[in-house]
Amino acid sequence: MRSAAFKIAAIYVVSGLLWIALSDKLLELLKGTMDIPFILFISSIKGFAYVLLTGIILYKLIQSYHSRLEESEEQYRSYFEANPSPMWIYNRRTLNYTAVNNAAIATYGYTLEEFKNMTILDIRPKSDVAKVHLVVKELKNQYNDSGVWTHLKKDGTPMQMHITSHIITSPGKEDHIMVMATEVNTPVKPTLSQLG
Numbered sequence: 132m133r134s135a136a137f138k139i140a141a142i143y144v145v146s147g148l149l150w151i152a153l154s155d156k157l158l159e160l161l162k163g164t165m166d167i168p169f170i171l172f173i174s175s176i177k178g179f180a181y182v183l184l185t186g187i188i189l190y191k192l193i194q195s196y197h198s199r200l201e202e203s204e205e206q207y208r209s210y211f212e213a214n215p216s217p218m219w220i221y222n223r224r225t226l227n228y229t230a231v232n233n234a235a236i237a238t239y240g241y242t243l244e245e246f247k248n249m250t251i252l253d254i255r256p257k258s259d260v261a262k263v264h265l266v267v268k269e270l271k272n273q274y275n276d277s278g279v280w281t282h283l284k285k286d287g288t289p290m291q292m293h294i295t296s297h298i299i300t301s302p303g304k305e306d307h308i309m310v311m312a313t314e315v316n317t318p319v320k321p322t323l324s325q326l327g
Contacts, residue, residue, distance in 0.1 A: 135196045142192060143185060150181045216311050217292075219246070220299065223267060223306040226250040238314070240285035251310075254282045256289075270308065272298045279315050291315040 154177045161173070211218060217235035221228050231246040239246075239254060251267075252260055259280065266277055277294040284290065292312040299307040 139189065139192045139196065143189060146185055146188065147181065150177075150184075154181075214311075216313055218309065218311050219251075220307050220309050221251050223270075223298070223308050226252060226263075226267070229307060235312070238284070238290075238312075239282070245285075256281055256283065267308070270296065270298055272300065282312065 158174055158177075211230070212232050214232055215234055217238045218232040219228055219235050220230040227250050228246045231241075231243055236243060236246070241249070252263060255263055275296045275298075277296060279291050279293050282290050282292045291314065293315050294310060294312055296308050296310045299309055301307075
């Protein structure tokens, strides 16, 4: 983002310096061929022309940058939404879900609207609530492996989910946590009849 802003500012400065140098040189060349009032008129409107021209250039550059930024954002959003593992983002202070991907909706059985009216505590057994608060408080600004937790589907069915997360920080905004949950399938022990 900074490099794009620098590029736009650099183009503005270079075009401005070129405009001043070239337009002054042109006026100097015209001094011998045109009358003074006309040269003064051109001299006075060249500033207006510069502002108009650079305004159009800046608009086009900013529009192009904004378009590329939207494409990039859409691409990363699709990585989140289409990820085959359940993922969500929640507010670190309130524990409310702010985003949930399609795999989480399919796995847990809640709709997107239901998730957005829930906290991460709503998919946990009551006995884990204090532990969840403690783990959230101790998350570091790095990859966090929180281990295996019991989660509950909408119908109450328990699942064993391996939880990894990362803090998302934005200047001036509350921290959010991005989580990926992977179901842990415990191997079925063979019965005596299956052993032969």
